[in-house]
Amino acid sequence: MDRPMTMKVEPMSLHHLDAILSLERSAFAIPWSRGMFEEELKNPLARYYVLQLESQVVGYAGMWVVLNEGHITNIAVAPSNRRMGIGKRLLEHLLGEGEKMGVDSFTLEVRKSNGAALALYGSCGFVPAGIRKKYYSDNGEDAVIMWRNHG
16 A cells, blocks of 8 residues: 655755755746845745655745735746645645734735646635736746735
8 A cells, every 4th residue: 555645844945955946947937046045045034945745845935024914936846746736735834834923915926827826826815916017027928916815
């Protein structure tokens, strides 16, 4: 009988960066650099987490916490591990951690064409609130601004 795979979410640290950079290149048209992640890990406003499946990093998520708002900066899942609930688990972790810090509203931007991400965010209570025209520099695509509010 197969045992279930173990998923573990933990704070991102420098030792995760090689795996994160590989994942980043496979997930995004405009991947972040090592330096960008190193700066984020030093940023007192930033909170980043990795999800490990059987001790392999297969996803990560991050946000900035400014007063009572959480701005979700990134959620990425390795292409070979998508549709397994990893993105949702990471998003729920961010929301829970933010709420522990007093965050009562969360926001993010997502590509207008990213139906899977729009569905994920919608399933967690995010609603579209506007459009950022030509937000993405690789192709000029618009971003949908989404918010999730409490209280």
